[in-house]
Structure formats: structure tokens, C-alpha cells
Amino acid sequence: MGNQPMFILSDDSQRSRGQDAQTSNIEAGKAVAESVRTTLGPKGMDKMLVSDSGDVVITNDGATILQEMDIEHPAAQMIVEVAETQEAEVGDGTTTASVLAGQLLAKAEDLLEDDVHPTVIVEGYNEASRLATEAIEETAIDAEVDDDLLEQVAETSMTGKGTGGVAPERLAETVVEAIRSVEADDGIRRNDVRVRTQVGASATATELVEGVIVDEEPVREDMPTSVEDATIGVFDVEFDIREANVDAEYDIADIDQLNAAIDAEEGELASYAETLSEAGVDVAIVTDSIADRAASYLAEEGILAFESVSDDDATAIARATGASKVGSLEDLGDDDFGHADNVGVEGFGEDDLLFVEGGDAAESVTVFVRGGTEHLIDELERAIDDALDVVTASIETGGGVPGAGATEIAIASHIRDRTASIEGRRQLAVEAYADAVDVLPRTLASNLGMDPIDGLVQLRSEHDSEDRAGVIAEGQTGTVGDPMEYGVLDPAAVKREAIESATEAATMIARIDDVISAD
Numbered sequence: 090m091g092n093q094p095m096f097i098l099s100d101d102s103q104r105s106r107g108q109d110a111q112t113s114n115i116e117a118g119k120a121v122a123e124s125v126r127t128t129l130g131p132k133g134m135d136k137m138l139v140s141d142s143g144d145v146v147i148t149n150d151g152a153t154i155l156q157e158m159d160i161e162h163p164a165a166q167m168i169v170e171v172a173e174t175q176e177a178e179v180g181d182g183t184t185t186a187s188v189l190a191g192q193l194l195a196k197a198e199d200l201l202e203d204d205v206h207p208t209v210i211v212e213g214y215n216e217a218s219r220l221a222t223e224a225i226e227e228t229a230i231d232a233e234v235d236d237d238l239l240e241q242v243a244e245t246s247m248t249g250k251g252t253g254g255v256a257p258e259r260l261a262e263t264v265v266e267a268i269r270s271v272e273a274d275d276g277i278r279r280n281d282v283r284v285r286t287q288v289g290a291s292a293t294a295t296e297l298v299e300g301v302i303v304d305e306e307p308v309r310e311d312m313p314t315s316v317e318d319a320t321i322g323v324f325d326v327e328f329d330i331r332e333a334n335v336d337a338e339y340d341i342a343d344i345d346q347l348n349a350a351i352d353a354e355e356g357e358l359a360s361y362a363e364t365l366s367e368a369g370v371d372v373a374i375v376t377d378s379i380a381d382r383a384a385s386y387l388a389e390e391g392i393l394a395f396e397s398v399s400d401d402d403a404t405a406i407a408r409a410t411g412a413s414k415v416g417s418l419e420d421l422g423d424d425d426f427g428h429a430d431n432v433g434v435e436g437f438g439e440d441d442l443l444f445v446e447g448g449d450a451a452e453s454v455t456v457f458v459r460g461g462t463e464h465l466i467d468e469l470e471r472a473i474d475d476a477l478d479v480v481t482a483s484i485e486t487g488g489g490v491p492g493a494g495a496t497e498i499a500i501a502s503h504i505r506d507r508t509a510s511i512e513g514r515r516q517l518a519v520e521a522y523a524d525a526v527d528v529l530p531r532t533l534a535s536n537l538g539m540d541p542i543d544g545l546v547q548l549r550s551e552h553d554s555e556d557r558a559g560v561i562a563e564g565q566t567g568t569v570g571d572p573m574e575y576g577v578l579d580p581a582a583v584k585r586e587a588i589e590s591a592t593e594a595a596t597m598i599a600r601i602d603d604v605i606s607a608d
């Protein structure tokens with residue numbers, strides 16, 4: 090190779106190292122976390138996001154905000170990933186996790202300025218995060234995970250989200266009922282709870298449907314729109330003349346041969362309805378197309394049929410009703426079909442919805458969300474999704490912890506109690522972690538219109554005298570009290586995951602001291 094320089098970077102790539110790289114990463118991470126800070130808690134503000142194409146999302150949901158923002162900086166992107174992981178793992182606590190990650194970065198910056206080595210910061214943060222998890226276990230509420238507790242957890246997760254005037258306790262009841270109906274011996278079949286939105290009615294019309302709702306209209310208007318005690322077939326079959334026939338060239342010598350050919354095709358189109366009717370099928374869910382003539386024979390047989398049903402919807406109906414997806418109409422057996430007490434098509438404005446309800450279909454449930462506008466209904470859907478997730482998390486991984494900042498106060502205090510026994514500079518990092526956790530109660534207090542410092546001081550002193558204390562939303566402001574008395578509790582799993590993912594992102598970003606970017 091001689092003296093040829095070897096280029097591993099293209100000409101226009103940029104490189105920054107050491108303090109510079111760290112500072113710019115940390116600044117970017119902090120900025121992203123800052124952008125969702127004001128949405129934390131029950132009185133958090135909503136954000137309105139407008140995309141390039143002009144779509145508008147109004148939301149209070151941390152994960153949604155970060156998803157919609159067009160974030161390119163790699164370190165900032167890591168904070169977005171914190172929110173995404175949090176959303177995927179437990180479904181709530183996204184703002185908490187990203188605000189914490191941002192604050193951990195801010196504290197790391199101070200430590201770096203004081204010449205604490207990144208490795209020491211990482212060690213200290215990891216140690217503190219272990220202590221935090223310990224504190225969460227200690228704070229966990231020692232009570233049976235019953236419907237009351239679950240409803241409180243559900244309601245807590247929805248406070249602050251626009252629920253369009255529906256009483257949160259009613260939504261919480263619906264959510265708990267939904268999860269309870271898919272609880273099996275081997276866990277919660279979370280995927281069997283679906284959320285379906287439909288504009289046009291007030292949000293108070295939101296209800297739980299025992300079954301599946303899909304957005305489909307019958308292939309013909311003269312089909313029945315309601316079938317009781319229905320036998321349902323789900324078909325991956327094209328209801329048409331088979332290709333071979335279509336392509337065949339008839340050598341038509343006389344009119345008889347022409348008629349015979351037409352009869353053969355007609356017979357085939359009629360055969361679908363005959364086969365289904367003989368098999369006792371009342372409702373046909375078809376993922377492929379249905380030819381017009383085939384559809385009219387189906388209608389004559391009184392069969393309610395749907396064509397080009399999406400795979401998702403067909404699978405949902407099959408799962409719920411106990412049908413198997415059938416790929417051929419030969420050898421149909423009774424166990425291929427599913428059953429439901431009621432299958433009905435209802436019109437909602439321009440849309441037709443298919444309800445498959447009751448009987449076997451009740452294996453799945455659908456939260457049927459109503460609301461006056463798209464924006465309202467979207468936010469309501471996000472709130473319900475969060476609530477479904479937190480109820481699932483509470484049942485599956487051990488209950489709740491007091492909300493409203495009380496658990497965070499307990500975490501910070503537990504960490505501080507242990508710092509004295511930690512040697513060297515690592516102690517500084519552990520202490521810094523505790524200070525970072527304080528951002529959560531501080532932000533909650535400030536978003537409730539309280540003085541954040543006074544709030545924090547009060548919470549600490551209550552905690553020191555062994556009282557559980559959080560900042561509770563009350564009227565136009567906040568008050569310090571026992572969150573349990575106000576029914577404010579979060580799943581332990583949400584706090585655990587927030588600690589874990591925020592720590593991971595912050596330590597990863599703090600460790601980077603060389604950034605090579607091609608642009």
C-alpha cells in the first residue's frame with residue numbers, strides 16, 4: 090500500500106471527539122427529553138404536532154410526541170428509543186422514562202465537567218439503578234391485585250389524557266372488564282383485546298363488545314344484515330371461475346356447445362353457494378374476491394358474505410369464533426367453522442361495521458371507542474391502549490406502587506441512604522442519580538402549578554416521617570397527600586422499566602466520546 094493514506098471517512102464526513110462529542114450528544118439528548126417535560130402528569134399540557142404533509146396530532150402521550158418529531162441526531166434518537174422501548178415493554182410511563190433519561194444526562198454533564206471519568210459515571214449509574222429497583226420492590230403495595238386496584242391503576246394511567254367527557258372511572262371499569270375477559274390460565278391474551286374507533290357519537294357511548302368488530306360491508310345489499318346463532322366460515326379462496334376455464338379457448342362449432350360452456354361456468358359460480366349452504370355456513374368471510382354472479386347465488390341462499398377482508402381482520406374473526414382459515418372448498422368439515430350468537434352489519438354514517446358477537450366469539454373482546462371528532466377519538470384510543478397495558482402489567486408482574494411522585498421520592502431517598510457506603514468518585518455518580526430522579530416529582534409539582542422546590546421539600550419531609558406522600562392533582566392545583574388515598578397508583582413494572590431504559594440510554598450516551606458522522 091506504500092504511503093497511500095487510507096480513507097475510512099468520506100471527504101464530507103464530520104468527526105468530533107472527547108468532550109466535544111460528549112457535550113453535543115448530551116445536549117441533544119437533554120433537548121429531546123425537555124420537549125416532553127411539560128406533558129408529565131395529570132395536568133400536563135397537550136402538544137400539537139404538525140407533519141410536513143399537514144397532518145395534525147394533538148396529544149399528551151410522550152411516546153407519540155417523540156415518534157412524530159423528526160429526530161435525526163443519533164443521541165437524541167436514543168431518547169426516542171427509550172420511549173419506544175417503554176411503550177413496547179409496558180405501554181405506559183414513556184414521559185417518565187424520557188424525562189429521567191434527560192436528567193441523568195444533565196447530571197452526567199456536570200460530573201464530566203468535574204473530571205469524573207465516563208466509566209465511573211456508568212458504574213455509579215448502574216449501581217444506583219440497582220438500588221432504585223430495590224426501592225421499587227420495597228414501595229410496592231402489599232395488597233391483592235383485585236378489580237378495585239386494577240381500576241385505580243387504569244384510571245391513573247388515563248388522567249391527563251383527553252377522555253372527551255367520559256367519566257374516567259367508567260373507562261377504567263371497561264378496560265378492566267376487557268382484560269379480565271381474556272385472562273387465561275397461561276396468562277393474559279392481550280392480543281385478543283382489540284380497540285375499534287368510530288366517530289359520530291359522543292365519547293360516552295364507548296362500550297365493550299364481546300366479540301370482534303371489523304370495517305366491512307356485505308358484497309351485496311340483498312344479503313341478510315343480521316344473523317343469529319351463526320356458523321361462520323373464513324375462506325382464503327377466490328369465489329370465481331377457475332383460471333383454467335377462463336383461459337381455455339372454446340372451439341365453438343354450434344350454439345349447443347356455446348350454451349354448454351356457459352352452463353359450465355354458471356354451474357361453477359353457483360357451486361360456491363351450494364357448497365357453503367350444504368355445509369351450513371351462514372356467514373362467509375372471504376379474503377379473496379367474490380365474482381358478481383357467485384355473490385348473487387350466495388345472496389339467494391341467504392348467506393352473508395364479505396370479500397377482500399384483510400388478513401388481520403380475517404384472522405381476528407377466525408381466532409375469536411374458533412374457525413380455521415380454509416384454503417379450499419373441498420372436504421369442508423364442521424370443525425372448520427366458527428360460531429357466534431350474533432353477526433350483524435350496522436351503518437355508522439358512511440361506514441359499515443361488521444359485529445361478530447357472543448358465544449364462541451366472546452373469546453375476544455373489542456373496546457368500541459366513540460367520539461365526536463377524529464382528534465378526540467385518537468387521544469381516547471391512546472389513553473385506552475395505555476390503560477389496557479398497565480392493567481395487564483399489573484396482573485402479570487406484581488401489582489402497583491403509589492403514584493404522584495411518591496415512589497420516586499422513595500427511590501431517591503433509598504439511594505441517598507446507601508451513598509455513604511460507596512467508595513471513591515463513584516459515590517458522586519450515585520448521588521447524582523438520586524438528584525436526577527428528583528426531577529420527576531419536581532416536574533409533577535410544577536405541572537400542577539405548585540412551587541417545585543417547596544413541593545419537593547414537603548414530599549421529602551413527609552417521606553422521612555414514614556408517610557407516603559405524593560403531589561396530588563386537586564382542582565386547579567396540587568396538594569401533598571397519600572396517593573393511595575386518592576387512588577393514584579402506577580404499575581410497579583412501569584417504574585422498573587423506566588429506571589432500566591433511562592439508565593441504559595444515559596450510560597450509553599455518556600460513554601460515547603467519538604462521533605463520526607457521514608453527511
Ligand code: ADP
Pocket residue numbers: 128129130131133149150151152181182183184185186245246248249491492493494533560561562577578579
Ligand atoms: P407517562 O408518559 O410517564 O405515563 P403521564 O403524563 O401519564 O406520563 O404521567 C404519569 C405520572 O402522573 C405518574 O407519575 C402518575 O403517578 C402521575 N399521576 C397520575 N394521576 C395523578 C394524579 N391524579 N395526581 C398526581 N399525579 C398523578
Ligand code: MG
Pocket residue numbers: 181182183246247475
Ligand atoms: Mg401515562
